Amino acid sequence: MALADELRRLLADEIVADDAETLAAHSGDKWFAAEQPEVVVFAERTEQVRALLRFANEHHVAVTARGAGYGYVGGCVPVRRGIALSLARMNRIREINFADAVAIVEPGVITGQLQRAVRKQKLFYPPDPASLENCTIGGNVATNAGGPRCLKYGVTRNYVVGLEIVLANGDLLRTGGRVHKNKTGFDLTGLFVGSEGMLGVVTEITVRLIPHPPARATLSAAFDTMQEAAAAVQEIFARGFLPSSLEIADHFVLEAARRDVGTASVPAGNAHLLVDVDGQLESVRVEIELLREIVEARRPNYVEVATEEADCEKLWALRRQFSNSLRATGLTKLNQDIVVPRSHLVDLVEFAEHLRAKYGFPVATFGHAGDGNIHVNIMADRYNREAAVREQVEHALDDLFQQVLAWGGVITGEHGIGLAKKRWWPQATSDVSRELHRALKRTLDPNGILNPGKFLD
Numbered sequence: 386m387a388l389a390d391e392l393r394r395l396l397a398d399e400i401v402a403d404d405a406e407t408l409a410a411h412s413g414d415k416w417f418a419a420e421q422p423e424v425v426v427f428a429e430r431t432e433q434v435r436a437l438l439r440f441a442n443e444h445h446v447a448v449t450a451r452g453a454g455y456g457y458v459g460g461c462v463p464v465r466r467g468i469a470l471s472l473a474r475m476n477r478i479r480e481i482n483f484a485d486a487v488a489i490v491e492p493g494v495i496t497g498q499l500q501r502a503v504r505k506q507k508l509f510y511p512p513d514p515a516s517l518e519n520c521t522i523g524g525n526v527a528t529n530a531g532g533p534r535c536l537k538y539g540v541t542r543n544y545v546v547g548l549e550i551v552l553a554n555g556d557l558l559r560t561g562g563r564v565h566k567n568k569t570g571f572d573l574t575g576l577f578v579g580s581e582g583m584l585g586v587v588t589e590i591t592v593r594l595i596p597h598p599p600a601r602a603t604l605s606a607a608f609d610t611m612q613e614a615a616a617a618v619q620e621i622f623a624r625g626f627l628p629s630s631l632e633i634a635d636h637f638v639l640e641a642a643r644r645d646v647g648t649a650s651v652p653a654g655n656a657h658l659l660v661d662v663d664g665q666l667e668s669v670r671v672e673i674e675l676l677r678e679i680v681e682a683r684r685p686n687y688v689e690v691a692t693e694e695a696d697c698e699k700l701w702a703l704r705r706q707f708s709n710s711l712r713a714t715g716l717t718k719l720n721q722d723i724v725v726p727r728s729h730l731v732d733l734v735e736f737a738e739h740l741r742a743k744y745g746f747p748v749a750t751f752g753h754a755g756d757g758n759i760h761v762n763i764m765a766d767r768y769n770r771e772a773a774v775r776e777q778v779e780h781a782l783d784d785l786f787q788q789v790l791a792w793g794g795v796i797t798g799e800h801g802i803g804l805a806k807k808r809w810w811p812q813a814t815s816d817v818s819r820e821l822h823r824a825l826k827r828t829l830d831p832n833g834i835l836n837p838g839k840f841l842d
């Protein structure tokens with residue numbers, strides 16, 4: 386019997402699809418690789434996920450979980466075909482509890498929806514990937530997603546206090562719970578956060594919440610050089626400030642934005658800095674003025690401060706446009722979410738110039754300066770059309786990752802390894818670490834059915 390028919394009999398007709406359109410829509414994410422599954426299952430309840438995995442484990446069928454398919458590294462591409470397991474229909478917020486400061490959600494809830502729902506109760510779920518209006522909490526857990534606010538508030542991992550996970554054999558594992566501290570045994574919750582769908586399928590998530598800061602302020606500044614902007618970043622920390630976000634962008638990004646949205650909307654200069662602080666109204670007002678003094682003393686080309694939410698968002702509009710402006714160049718934007726120790730910010734920008742000179746691609750850098758998670762975007766012409774261009778890009782990435790690792794940095798801070806970074810996984814990890822990863826995988830998924838073909842194969 387065909388796989389789809391067997392699954393219809395096992396589960397329910399309306400949650401199993403194998404028409405061409407659905408298969409194509411579940412073949413990849415926002416990276417370049419694609420492979421069609423044989424069948425797509427749209428789980429609506431944990432029990433269906435359990436029945437599906439019991440079946441797949443017994444018959445050695447590959448199962449690749451997916452949320453919204455907004456990943457950047459091909460993580461949900463069903464490389465070995467089999468079953469694409471969509472969690473998108475498991476999208477209920479089960480509970481938001483102010484007294485316990487937790488929310489309990491299904492994995493298909495969109496991150497931005499959760500943030501808005503908890504805010505109605507003056508609660509805050511801080512992790513803010515740029516994709517938050519599209520990606521799911523389940524995907525965020527599986528990739529340990531981050532974003533600008535993670536400088537002050539930490540990444541997804543720092544908010545997940547409990548998980549319900551269906552293991553490869555269909556067993557149900559519950560880790561943690563609704564308490565904010567818990568040291569009962571090993572940190573199993575932490576093991577599954579960032580496991581990219583290879584150790585189990587997440588079917589329920591408990592996140593801790595914090596009080597929503599009532600006020601916020603933003604400072605936008607532009608400097609002639611990246612060196613000046615990076616020095617301002619270091620001084621902000623040296624003077625004892627911990628902004629909620631601290632974003633930087635280089636001259637290629639600013640030039641792309643000028644061509645895209647017009648010179649009037651982009652301040653003059655070759656380096657842009659955006660700083661956010663939040664907290665109580667009075668302290669935020671004092672802090673932003675002190676930050677203005679620090680930045681102005683460094684003679685920027687421009688400084689602007691906003692203290693009302695709408696005005697802050699106006700200053701952020703430029704930052705939010707950067708990705709689109711880079712795409713509007715017509716070049717293919719290959720975004721690498723590397724992290725360097727913060728002292729290497731300027732070295733990184735200089736290294737990007739070196740790559741540009743060596744390979745001839747423009748290289749645009751912007752991102753989270755505060756935690757060294759700078760997105761290095763190789764901007765390639767004819768990337769999808771010419772194998773020679775793709776090969777050159779691979780060489781440029783070899784150079785980039787080798788240098789980042791030599792500085793003590795890492796090849797991914799928030800997107801994950803997936804398929805995109807599989808080639809560099811051996812360089813980025815030790816033999817002992819890789820063997821431990823494989824041993825964990827063998828223990829939890831001895832038949833290798835969960836998201837096979839990724840970096841552990």
Ligand SMILES: Cc1cc2nc3c(=O)[nH]c(=O)nc-3n(C[C@H](O)[C@H](O)[C@H](O)COP(=O)(O)OP(=O)(O)OC[C@H]3O[C@@H](n4cnc5c(N)ncnc54)[C@H](O)[C@@H]3O)c2cc1C
Nearest residue numbers: 452453454455456460515521523524527530531582587799
């Ligand atoms: C424009 C854009 C901006 C982005 N900005 C950011 C950013 O600022 N920060 C950041 O961290 N990321 C960012 N990303 C990457 C992406 O949004 C995140 O990786 C996000 O967490 C993916 O969520 P998803 O629901 O789309 O997951 P998918 O792409 O569907 O899946 C991602 C991985 O998670 C696994 N998975 C999904 N759901 C489950 C589950 N329930 N159980 C087990 N495994 C599961 C999949 O197998 C896959 O390995 C961006 C992407 C785009 C396209």
